[in-house]
Amino acid sequence: MASRNWPKLTRSILRLVAIAAIVGGSVYWFRFMPVSVQSQEIVAGSVTEEVMGTGTLEARISATISPKISGRVAAVLADQGDTVTTGDELVRLEDxxxxxxxxxxxxxxxxxxxxxxxxxxxxxxxxxxxxxxxxxxxxxxxxxxxxxxxxxxxxxxxxxxxxxxxxxxxxxxxxxxxxxxxxxxxxxxxxxxxxxRDTIILAPFDGLVVKRSREPGDVVVPGSSMMTLIATDELWIRAWVDETQMSKLEAGQAGRVTFRSQPEDSFPAKVARLGREADRETREFIVDVRVLELPTNWAVGQRAEAYIQVAEPQNVPVVPKSFVVKRDGVDGVFIDVDGVATWRVLSLGVRGPDAIEVKDGLALGDIVIQPGNERGVLKPGQMVVRQ
Incomplete structure (x- = not known):
């Protein structure tokens, strides 16, 4: 009877040994096998702190072209998208x-x-x-x-x-x-x-016709819109900025503008003026940011983000923003210490778009690391190998 149960007992033992081997291998794999990581040496550099506001592209000078007298439109001499100069004929009324x-x-x-x-x-x-x-x-x-x-x-x-x-x-x-x-x-x-003479409506300044709202045969009255003309020599972003950033801003500060039609490109800009009234609901205020260079295609009213440079510490330790993680609500990084992932708590300063100033927690020459793939997770004490 005992001899008949022996094969079953052997198989059970072998099964337990196999499970123990798998578990042991897994523990060894996760505990002792090195994790592939990306690395970056901490060096001295500069960090640009920016205040961001979202707004629309507007013209500083804009005019609604309308007649002084009532009449019927005889001819419209300028169309949407046309560039005109002061004194050009825009519309003629029957005379x-x-x-x-x-x-x-x-x-x-x-x-x-x-x-x-x-x-x-x-x-x-x-x-x-x-x-x-x-x-x-x-x-x-x-x-x-x-x-x-x-x-x-x-x-x-x-x-x-x-x-x-x-x-x-x-x-x-x-x-x-x-x-x-x-x-x-x-x-x-x-x-x-x-x-x-009022039957001939002239351009009051050099500019661009951005809207045409009348056709020949239409009857117009004083104050009715026939077209909209803007001056193109000064365009700016009317950006809404959180009121908590107000103390950091002043006219003349450099900045950049990113249009949603070209999010990968930035265009130079400068703060023209600050608003003096905050929205009582959103707690934001207007900052007019003059755009110094425009994309090839643009439109008044299009959305854009304005980034205003408010600080730029020089020759300070900087860490790439992608390497900074939070653990238990605390900012820190993993560093490579003799092939072992070691957690460091950081005191951070100015935060730029790509890098952050390190006030305490890292020294020049330290090697910060992060998992080699997006789904990877590091833990203190893990063995690592740099890619």
């Missing part, structure tokens, strides 16, 4: 009726001038008559003093003199009235001329 009004106003000016000319001729005639009446009155008056003429003759000469003087006064009054009518006619002509 037939206004041209007629200008012609009528000009005819009224001519009529007023002609009337004044006629009144001046009448005044000259009245002056001639007055001169003759004065001479006749003096002659009759002299004769009357010598009793060489009658009182009736003197009275008639005096009456003729008064009538001549009244005619001169009436002529002068007529000329004054004509002058006033001329001024009124000229002002009316200026008004209609201005309205006629």
């Amino acid at each position: 037939d009726e206004l041209k007629q009004q200008v012609a009528i106003a000009r005819a009224n000016v001519d009529a007023a001038l002609a009337a004044i000319g006629r009144l001046k001729v009448d005044k000259e005639r009245a002056n001639v008559v007055l001169t003759q009446a004065e001479k006749n009155f003096r002659r009759v008056e002299s004769l009357s003093e010598r009793d060489a003429t009658s009182q009736d003759e003197l009275d008639r000469a005096s009456e003729a003199l008064g009538i001549a003087m009244a005619d001169v006064s009436r002529s002068e009054a007529g000329i004054n009235e004509g002058q006033k009518e001329l001024v009124s006619a000229e002002k009316n002509l200026e008004y209609h001329d201005a309205r006629l």
Whole structure:
């Protein structure tokens, strides 16, 4: 009976030995076999600390092109995407009726001038008559003093003199009235001329047409938008930045801008001005960051991230950001000490986009390590081999 159970017992023992070998091999593998790691020597360098804000590309100078008068659009002479210079024609309104009004106003000016000319001729005639009446009155008056003429003759000469003087006064009054009518006619002509000129809408500054909203035949009124024009000499990102970063920022600081259409590229920028009002809900404030260089294709209103340089410590120990890990909520790194992974707690300073300043915990020449693949995990005491 015992001899029959012996093979089963042997198999069980062999099975246990095999399991023990597997477990032992696994323990040896995980505990004693070296883990492949990436390494980096700690050297002195510089770290750029940046404050980030998200915003949109805007033009500092922007104008909504609209008419001063009501009318029907006759022609649109600039399209979206066109570059224009100051004084270029953008839109024309129909002007037939206004041209007629200008012609009528000009005819009224001519009529007023002609009337004044006629009144001046009448005044000259009245002056001639007055001169003759004065001479006749003096002659009759002299004769009357010598009793060489009658009182009736003197009275008639005096009456003729008064009538001549009244005619001169009436002529002068007529000329004054004509002058006033001329001024009124000229002002009316200026008004209609201005309205006629207002049918041609000109570019107020050099810029780029970014929006066109009217077509020929549309009826427009003062204040209605026909197109939007921006100046391209100064574009900036209106970035929303957390108010906790306010004390670090000032006008003139250098920075860079990353557009979401080209996230791999950065474009130089500079802080133009800081906003003085924070959003009461998000606790952010506006920072206008002037873009010094633009991508080939851009659009007003497109999203971008602005990174503003606020500090740049020089010649300090730096560690690549990818090597820093947290254990139990504490920042630290693994270093290679004679082929063994050793945990070091760090005191960190300025954090840049790729590297971090090390204030304490590492010395120049230390070798920091991380797993050779994304899924790898290091533990203190593990044997490591550098790739």
